[in-house]
Amino acid sequence: MVLLIDWGNTRLKWMKIDHLELAQVRAAKVNITDNWQEHTEIWASPIEAIFIASVRNDQDNQALSGHLLNYCDRIHFAKTEQIACGVENSYSDPETMGVDRWMGVIAAAAPEENIAVVSIGSAITLDVIQSAQHMGGHIVPGRRLMLESLNTTGRVRPLMNTQDDESFHLGQTTNDCVNAGINSMIEGYLRHIINQTKIEYQVSRFIFAGGGGKYWQQRLNSGTDQMEYSESLVFEGLVKRYSV
Missing domain, CATH: 3.30.420.40 (ATPase, nucleotide binding domain)
Structure with missing residues (x-):
């Protein structure tokens, strides 16, 4: 076992x-x-x-x-490396890249295919892979980090269990305003990177992961883009890395 x-x-x-x-x-x-x-x-x-x-x-x-x-x-x-399983890392200092991201990159990489991995958790990360080359990515605050940031001001104290909301609306309480605003920020960012990675890197497949991955994959999937959700992406990376 x-x-x-x-x-x-x-x-x-x-x-x-x-x-x-x-x-x-x-x-x-x-x-x-x-x-x-x-x-x-x-x-x-x-x-x-x-x-x-x-x-x-x-x-x-x-x-x-x-x-x-x-x-x-x-x-x-597991450690983040310069090259593993035929995949080359874009980082000049690979150890500074989160190992969960690296395992996701290893798991997603496929010959002759351009793929974007979008992981949505405490932070939102983007990694673009062209064939076996990691091209780079993004790291931005996720929902929890945004809420914590607002709480540290001492002026705006939203509920920390605020949930995603599918509808666009204007809040009429502080908590609703925060919830609506954060949802719009996340959705705007995700739609932007989907459009830009298709244009700049010819990405044809998007793999969503992380605690919020399934929600946003379903919300953003219009049927015109190949989008999928993987609950086990990091585990798949571990298996690919250590079964070699």
Whole structure:
């Protein structure tokens, strides 16, 4: 049994598979937890190897690794590299690129195809891949970071559990105004990068990922562009990287 872990800024996602095969990842259940220490079922069965993509700090990673060593001594933390699986990174200093983004790039890259990966979580990231070349990307604040930023002013205090809203409207409370404004900002940005990457980089396929990926993929998909949502994109990157 192999354990795959994707530890982001807010949640830890994990899955178990029998072998490092993409078909198994795509068929497996993605589990999500806010506190991995409370979910002992993760380690309930024997584990042969553990592969981790984590954007957490060293202290968090060491705590997780120390706990995992009680169950398995083959623990691999993925790193962002200059070249992996035939994909070349555009960063001159690859280690400064989040490993979750890099795993997504590896997973999405396909010969003779121009693809954009749009991950929507605490931050919104864009990565464009032309065949096996990572061309670069964007990082902008996501919903939670925008809300936190407004809260730090001490003047505007929106509810932190504000949700996406499909309709355009003008708010009549501070919270509604913030919600409507953030939705419009995110939608405007996403529509802009979709249009521009098609023009500038001939992108023909868009892969959405992250906690907000499914919502925005469904909202923006007019049927004229090839848009898909992947819940397991980082896991697919781990499998491609370590099954080589």
